[in-house]
Amino acid sequence: MNVYYSLEQLKIKNPVVSLGIFDGVHLGHRHLFDRMKKIAAGSGGETVILTFWPHPRFVLNHQTEKLKYLSTLKGKQELLEACGIDHMIILPFSEDIRNLSACEFVEKILVETLHVHTLVMGFNHVFGKNREGNFEKIKECAGKLGFKVVRVEAMKIEGREVSSSLIREVLWSGDVRHAEKLLGYPYFIFGRIVGGKRIGRSLGFPTANIRPDDEHKLIPGDGVYAVQVFLSGRPYGGMLNIGIRPTVNHGVQDKTIEVHIFDFHGDLYGQDVTVTFVDRIRDEQKFEGVEELARQLEKDKQIAMKLLQDKK
Numbered sequence: 402m403n404v405y406y407s408l409e410q411l412k413i414k415n416p417v418v419s420l421g422i423f424d425g426v427h428l429g430h431r432h433l434f435d436r437m438k439k440i441a442a443g444s445g446g447e448t449v450i451l452t453f454w455p456h457p458r459f460v461l462n463h464q465t466e467k468l469k470y471l472s473t474l475k476g477k478q479e480l481l482e483a484c485g486i487d488h489m490i491i492l493p494f495s496e497d498i499r500n501l502s503a504c505e506f507v508e509k510i511l512v513e514t515l516h517v518h519t520l521v522m523g524f525n526h527v528f529g530k531n532r533e534g535n536f537e538k539i540k541e542c543a544g545k546l547g548f549k550v551v552r553v554e555a556m557k558i559e560g561r562e563v564s565s566s567l568i569r570e571v572l573w574s575g576d577v578r579h580a581e582k583l584l585g586y587p588y589f590i591f592g593r594i595v596g597g598k599r600i601g602r603s604l605g606f607p608t609a610n611i612r613p614d615d616e617h618k619l620i621p622g623d624g625v626y627a628v629q630v631f632l633s634g635r636p637y638g639g640m641l642n643i644g645i646r647p648t649v650n651h652g653v654q655d656k657t658i659e660v661h662i663f664d665f666h667g668d669l670y671g672q673d674v675t676v677t678f679v680d681r682i683r684d685e686q687k688f689e690g691v692e693e694l695a696r697q698l699e700k701d702k703q704i705a706m707k708l709l710q711d712k713k
Contacts, residue, residue: 402482405490408514413488415446415518418511421526422565423452425471426480428585429523429563432556434484437521440551446518447487451510452477453494456617460494469619471565471572471584475591503527503534504542512546519549524562558583575622577678587629587677590618592658594669606698608642608659609669611676620658625682627705630662631675638663640698640705641676644685661698663706680708 405411417440423430437448454474459465472480474491481489492498501509506529511517520539528534536552543550555562563583571580572588580588592611613620623644630639641660660676662669682704688694 402478402486403488404478405488406492408490408492408510411490411515413447413449413515415441415444416449416488416515417441417444417446417519417521418449418451418515418517419521419523420451420511420528421523422456422470423450423472423477423481424565425568425584426477426484427471427563427565427568427583428558429556431484431585432563433521433523433553434486436551436553438485440519440521441487444518448485449488449490449515450481450486451490451492451515453498454491455494457494457499460496460499465617468617469569470617471568471588471619473591473615473618475614476589480586500530503529503538505529506534507539507542508546512548517548519551521551521553523553524555569619572619572621575624575626575681577621577626578680580621580678587679588621589675589677590620590658591615591673591675594672594674596670606661606695606702608661609674611658611660611674613658621678621681623656623685625685625701627679627682627708628660629677629679629709630660631677632662632665632669632672637665638706638709639676640682640701641678642685646685661702663702679705679712682708 417437419433419437434448440446441448456468456470458468478489498506511520520543522536522539536550539550557563561567568580568583571583577588590611591614593614594609595612596610620643626641626643628639628641630637639660639662641658643656643658645656682701688697
């Protein structure tokens with residue numbers, strides 16, 4: 402996949418374009434990509450995803466402290482490439498773009514610069530100033546400017562439309578298995594291993610603290626999870642805790658992400674890590690003491706190992 406950070410010197414044959422944030426690159430998005438690829442194959446064209454980074458809400462000032470997304474830019478790029486998209490264009494969402502009407506955006510960027518052959522829109526996608534660019538409006542623009550526009554209907558699973566908003570709700574509840582069904586892949590986070598208090602080591606379960614690579618990356622709900630851990634491309638099984646560690650935190654409410662990696666021995670600090678979520682084991686809870694906690698951790702490990710084995 403070719404990746405561009407500007408609209409200069411683009412040479413794309415009969416571009417079949419879709420634009421948006423595509424947060425999570427989930428099954429609903431992949432349903433749209435399949436339509437794009439069919440159109441491109443029939444027209445001798447190439448598929449193009451035009452997206453924005455940083456997230457437009459940083460320019461629009463819409464409560465960015467609460468902004469949590471499913472995919473960082475790195476993750477989105479990897480997922481789009483795996484979907485077989487030919488080109489990805491990443492544009493900064495600026496005040497100039499913010500103030501363009503939908504038809505102005507179409508004319509200046511999609512037509513005059515990209516020479517769009519077909520624009521493929523999701524069932525509820527709108528863009529442009531005041532969110533005026535719905536399908537009917539863009540269809541009018543397309544008729545005047547000489548390109549095609551296609552709308553792709555929603556994909557539904559278990560009667561509900563697959564959407565990034567739905568997946569966020571599911572992940573906040575901790576139901577990572579349901580999220581995987583909607584995403585089409587296990588939810589994952591990138592991060593770096595940082596120093597901690599080494600309490601787990603004294604319990605016989607040494608843990609590595611993970612600092613996510615982006616503070617706005619959505620972290621699933623508090624609890625204990627079975628996970629796969631990738632270090633330097635090599636997979637390991639593990640169990641991960643998200644929460645405040647109530648048994649040993651001594652009143653400190655800072656949330657941590659700690660993973661115990663099975664069958665690993667060595668120095669982890671400073672290493673980059675990818676964690677994929679397999680299943681949720683239980684809620685985080687407070688125990689009477691560290692001995693009871695250690696017994697529960699052993700039970701968690703056995704459950705996690707079985708879940709990981711069943712996943713193979």
